[in-house]
Amino acid sequence: MKKVLGYYLFAIVYYICRLFPMKKKSVFCIMSHDEGEGGNVAIIARQLQERDQGYTFFYLKKSDIHAAEALSGISALLSFFFRKPYEMARSEIILLDNIFLPFAYLRRRKNTKVVQLWHGTGTIKKFGQDVNVGKLKELENKANRNITHLIVNSDSMVGLYAGAFGVSHQVVYPIGLPKTDDLLDRINALRDTNWNRDREYIYQKYRIPEEKKLILYAPTFRDVETENVRILELIDELARELPKEYCIGLRLHPFIAAKFGEKQLNPRIYQLSFESDVNSLMLASDILITDYSSIIFEFCLTEKPMLFYAYDYTEFSNQGRGFYRNYDTYVPGPVAYSSKEVVDIIKEASYDMERIHKFKMEHYEYLDGKASERLICLLSETD
Known part of the structure; x- marks a missing residue:
């Protein structure tokens, strides 16, 4: 119940902050699985920074989630439930490496790209919509409706990942993963x-x-x-x-x-x-x-x-x-x-x-080491 109330609060603040204009070239990085430098989200954020094209970045990391769950101080709570939904609501690009359940209670704004990079390069075991049941399955399904780009390695993974995330094949891009x-x-x-x-x-x-x-x-x-x-x-x-x-x-x-x-x-x-x-x-x-x-x-x-x-x-x-x-x-x-x-x-x-x-x-559809370049080109495309 405590988590659900947190999701609602996050969503309410997000919807209020959607009244503000979108910030061009703003990137919101959700690193709830891997907040290290070698994770997919961190790699893309770093490469966008190195291009020096005016991108700005804001981060929601696994440690931020743990701090909020543990109620570890007023600053951590204010940051998680107010600053972060404010920045996310105004972002042009949202990168994430895991399912972010507050997404189940909100909808991305028009023209915002939500890019699911996941944290695994492939899978043997079933996951996501293929194994979850009950409330978790329902929330994940709603959260995943916001995805505009799901990145995988090859055509052989398109159908599998589309099913596991419960999304259309049309939003799955076999361009390779940055890591x-x-x-x-x-x-x-x-x-x-x-x-x-x-x-x-x-x-x-x-x-x-x-x-x-x-x-x-x-x-x-x-x-x-x-x-x-x-x-x-x-x-x-x-x-x-x-x-x-x-x-x-x-x-x-x-x-x-x-x-x-x-x-x-x-x-x-x-x-x-x-x-x-x-x-x-x-x-x-x-x-x-x-x-x-x-x-x-x-x-x-x-x-x-x-x-x-x-x-x-x-x-x-x-x-x-x-x-x-x-x-x-x-x-x-x-x-x-x-x-x-x-x-x-x-x-x-x-x-x-x-x-x-x-x-x-x-x-592997590509073995050229240019997955990051392809993703950045994809992000720069206009709808």
Whole structure:
């Protein structure tokens, strides 16, 4: 009830402030999922600033939402419920990386572009309108009606994302996502110079022996792990059974990592969960182990081996969100259900690199590192 009252208050102030004229080249950035410099919204805002064409920016970040929810001071409340809807009501462009539920109680003004950049480059798991039910589904559907541009990587994702957001195919643009530009630039630089700067940076920062091969282990977030982190037991078992030339870089969800980060890890496991530059981790690694995480849609650009440790596949399928496609045949790598199977796959190097290449080509319309340029051109178009 408290949240709903907050949504109403935000919307009321927004509608009052629509009486003011729109501010040309004003950009309202909603970073409710990723407020870091490497997020899609931050990248576009930065590139627009660098063009020095008179754009002005205002930000609503995840930390602002948490401060308002926690009622942490009058200034935080005044900012969230008065200043931010005022700026949003007068903005010409609204960028966002997540569902913003106050949108369910208001409507964008004419000629305002609402650009949903999302925070995932792709998805294995179902999400949004495909899984939510009840009031949440209803509110998300209403909020998403404001979207004028939904940005995805390729034509193969248009229908899926249109369904998950409950929007028309006509507002989905397969032009690529900004955060992949930097990764593609680094991959090209590595190929041109044969110098892996990211590997050098990660190995030095975390004191990883140069002779070791780094396996990046990035499991998806599971709600049940907030109290019972089974993954730590499994990763310890893996570390003990792997060939001696390998070490493991652990990339947990930050919430899980913060809660269990003090636990003693096997010396062959390096805690990389708090590294802000995920692109560096991917380029520094030799192999990716994951399960149902969307990281594969970025890691496939490196064309390095991936394997899928689906230790709780049945449980996750039955109690989780479910998948858009058949998991075993869709993921670009071998699937293992036990640590022994994972170790055997690594020992035998039984990867299908052609399958990874095909996966990349299916999910990227462009591989030129110019997604940001295309988006900025799209934003500059007049209705």
